[in-house]
Amino acid sequence: MCLGAGARAANKAAKRRYEYDMKVRKRKHMNKLDVYKTQINTYKENLDEIQLGLGRTYAAAQTRLNRVKDAAWQRNQKFAIESLQNSAYGRAMAQGKTGRSIKRMGVMEAARIGRYYAQTNAAITDANEDFMLGVKTARRKAKAAQRREFSNVWLKPQADVAPPRPVYQNVGQAMFMDALGIAQTAASVYSGFK
Numbered sequence: 001m002c003l004g005a006g007a008r009a010a011n012k013a014a015k016r017r018y019e020y021d022m023k024v025r026k027r028k029h030m031n032k033l034d035v036y037k038t039q040i041n042t043y044k045e046n047l048d049e050i051q052l053g054l055g056r057t058y059a060a061a062q063t064r065l066n067r068v069k070d071a072a073w074q075r076n077q078k079f080a081i082e083s084l085q086n087s088a089y090g091r092a093m094a095q096g097k098t099g100r101s102i103k104r105m106g107v108m109e110a111a112r113i114g115r116y117y118a119q120t121n122a123a124i125t126d127a128n129e130d131f132m133l134g135v136k137t138a139r140r141k142a143k144a145a146q147r148r149e150f151s152n153v154w155l156k157p158q159a160d161v162a163p164p165r166p167v168y169q170n171v172g173q174a175m176f177m178d179a180l181g182i183a184q185t186a187a188s189v190y191s192g193f194k
Contacts, residue, residue: 007174014166021163032157043153050145057138061131068127072120083113 084090089106 005178007169007171011166011168011171014168018163018166025160025162029157029159036153036157039153043149046149047146050142050149054138054142058135061134061138065127065131069124072124076117076120079113079116083109 087109089102089109092102092105
């Protein structure tokens with residue numbers, strides 16, 4: 001029997017257990033970091049998709065607005081041509097007629113044309129306001145989606161708390177206690193022979 005062998009064995013086992021616990025801790029942390037890296041890549045891809053979606057929304061809204069404007073300009077042009085062709089005031093002036101009633105007729109036609117253009121401008125203004133509202137709504141939704149995506153990656157994983165270092169037994173004291181035990185055994189054996 002070697003003096004202090006039990007303490008040495010206990011110390012060796014404690015050290016082996018501590019090293020194993022540290023390896024397990026490191027492996028778990030590395031797994032967490034791998035998952036986190038995957039989440040970061042997914043986050044970046046989702047941000048790109050959000051931006052692309054926002055761009056598509058802007059483009060679609062701008063296309064709709066441009067179509068409304070084009071239709072309004074075409075209607076205005078058609079209305080202007082029809083107004084000139086069907087103008088009673090214009091025909092009266094071409095015939096050389098003058099007077100208050102003719103001037104009143106001109107004012108009434110101008111008022112009718114003004115009302116038509118005001119309605120067209122109001123429609124364009126409404127379409128423009130709808131466009132801006134849609135853009136603001138899309139931007140708000142994109143920001144909310146970006147925040148949701150960020151909430152998945154804002155905390156970088158931290159390593160778990162390290163296991164406590166092993167408390168080693170005092171080998172010198174164990175050797176002394178083993179030697180004392182041997183001496184007591186020898187003394188009792190010797191006293192038994194007397």
